[in-house]
Amino acid sequence: MARKILMPIGDATEVMDTLYPIFRLQEDGYEVVVTGPEARLYHGVMHEIPPDANIPWDITREQPAYHVRATIAFRDVRPEEYFAVLFSGGRAPEYLRYDEHLLAITRHFFEAGKPIAMLCHGVEIPAAAGCLHGRKGTTVPKCALDITQFGGTYVDEDVVVDGNLVSCRGWPQNGPFMGEFCKLLRSVG
Template sequence: MPIGDGTEMMDTLYPIFRLSEERFEVVVAGPEARTYHGVMHEIPPQENVPWDITREQPSYHIRATEAFSDVNPADYDGLFLSGGRAPEYLRYDEDLLGIIRHFFEHNKPVAMVCHGVELAAAAGCLQGRKATTVAKCALDITQFGGTYADDPFVSDGNLVSCRTWHDYALLFKPFLKLLQKTQVMGNGASEQVHA
């Protein structure tokens, strides 16, 4: 799971805990192995002046135990692209883009939520693919040759996507099925595998 400063914490912590419950080891990676600042995004309810877009505020911190440059994607069975503002600058990291391409080229399970789509788009992996994301990121799919669906959840081969963490109830069963299928096919040799 790639992260950076500005990672949305609900997008990120829920998958870490949910995948861990199924005995997948989630390895968190960043530009460097260090602690990063998370954020919370929400459209505030009942504001005097309504918000057209999410408001950002500080949230928890999260530690990346690996640097992108040290990750060998062949050692991993799946990829989870979480959202927040981090993808805005992570999409320029060539090490990360190479990791993402590996998962698509080898047809390994990939899940993405919200702004995580910016990473798959920058890696050139959405051509001919159908996906969903938060509406303000639809161009990240269509400008890169993909088809945007304004649905809570979309499954397209090895790629599963949802708009925001509010749609996670629809995302995780199909993503876990893909990971378990990969594990059965021999890509995950141990009882606890990497996602």
């Protein structure tokens, strides 16, 4: 099987959730293919809780960040050509989870038992595809419901490995998250 890993994105993809995994996977020799609703340039965002704000934020603040190019549209993806998938976060999954092509792609990876990674809001896509029933995972606490309301178990840890599924809270855990995902990728081929 080709060493291609699919990464769905859209406008408001979180750049640390997206770019770090792209570069890390390339270091191990994988080709990361970025896909979106259309093949085009997408607006990335940066999410953080400002450390010294005069008025504290209890949720992340969003601001513009780097752009990321998708080279193939969801409707043109042939998931059988991909070794694994990684669902990055940001606000993009909030609207991407309604795309029937992406939901079918997502189901393929779960049904085929291929390596799957999801972080932060990326959990919203597998949840909408009905793929988290009986699975364990983690995400940012505000998205825990996306796991539990679909019959999964939310685990309050930074990184969780459940068979072929590796999940993490968000970009601050990129190091251990990608370490576990790369270990999974090596174990299956």
